Amino acid sequence: MRLMYNSDKAISINNLTKYYGKLQALDNVSFEIKRGDFFAFLGPNGAGKTTTINVITGLSNYQSGEVTVFGYNTTKDYLQARRLIGLCAQEFNFDPFLTIHQLLVYQAGYFGVLPHAAERRADQLLERFGLIEKRNVKHRALSGGMKKRLLICRALIHDPEILILDEPTAGCDLELKYLIWDYLTQLNGEGKTIFLTTHYMEEAEKLCKTIGIINHGRIVRIGDKKEVLRDKTLEAVFLEVTGTE
Ligand SMILES: Nc1ncnc2c1ncn2[C@@H]1O[C@H](COP(=O)(O)OP(=O)(O)OP(=O)(O)O)[C@@H](O)[C@H]1O
Numbered sequence: 001m002r003l004m005y006n007s008d009k010a011i012s013i014n015n016l017t018k019y020y021g022k023l024q025a026l027d028n029v030s031f032e033i034k035r036g037d038f039f040a041f042l043g044p045n046g047a048g049k050t051t052t053i054n055v056i057t058g059l060s061n062y063q064s065g066e067v068t069v070f071g072y073n074t075t076k077d078y079l080q081a082r083r084l085i086g087l088c089a090q091e092f093n094f095d096p097f098l099t100i101h102q103l104l105v106y107q108a109g110y111f112g113v114l115p116h117a118a119e120r121r122a123d124q125l126l127e128r129f130g131l132i133e134k135r136n137v138k139h140r141a142l143s144g145g146m147k148k149r150l151l152i153c154r155a156l157i158h159d160p161e162i163l164i165l166d167e168p169t170a171g172c173d174l175e176l177k178y179l180i181w182d183y184l185t186q187l188n189g190e191g192k193t194i195f196l197t198t199h200y201m202e203e204a205e206k207l208c209k210t211i212g213i214i215n216h217g218r219i220v221r222i223g224d225k226k227e228v229l230r231d232k233t234l235e236a237v238f239l240e241v242t243g244t245e
């Protein structure tokens, strides 16, 4: 079943503030991502990238602000909002008792995909990401890079409109990195909205259309890639706005 979208803004974040105890992780964050954008979200370790993603996907609470996904409020309309997103998290969190194929089919079930379609799609994704021979093993029998592939397959299983990837290429070999780049470019070409965090400037510069940089929980630069870069490299802009050396 396709949902009706009531907005061309894929993600809209307004005045978002989040504390972990006394630590302020997000300080009045506001930005929008348009449908079909390829957004790179950059920032030093601890800047607030994963926290922002956790709020968008409803994994984290927050103290003030509003977040919507295609017009659905991520708190009030949680199920509708969450169904539109595929999340490839920074850390592995797989059910240890399921084979990797079962794990994908179960995940699809959470989002209302019927079993037959889910089984087919799971096999297609496992094939595409070079995991088909591991179809009937549990995730602990996969290498680190293979687990990363599985995270991406799981994010894609319900054919989401928005794909959020938290450092998908960290720890990947070259072949996998290029496979991910190609796949993301293809998905974006098909109209999917992509939200990517990365510490690799080359990756952001090559793939994305829009760049956002966060530092100490505050957005310090955001805009069209060409505007953000002008006559500078992304690394130079990053160092300038984050004050890191
Ligand atoms: N569950 C938590 N409990 C307490 N503090 C947290 C928690 N998760 C994150 N933080 C803190 O919030 C801040 C932002 O962390 P976050 O994980 O969002 O950073 P990040 O930008 O994703 O960094 P990285 O590039 O290292 O992944 C950090 O100071 C971090 O220590």
Ligand SMILES: [Mg+2]
Pocket: 049, 050, 051, 090, 166
């Ligand atoms: Mg993170």
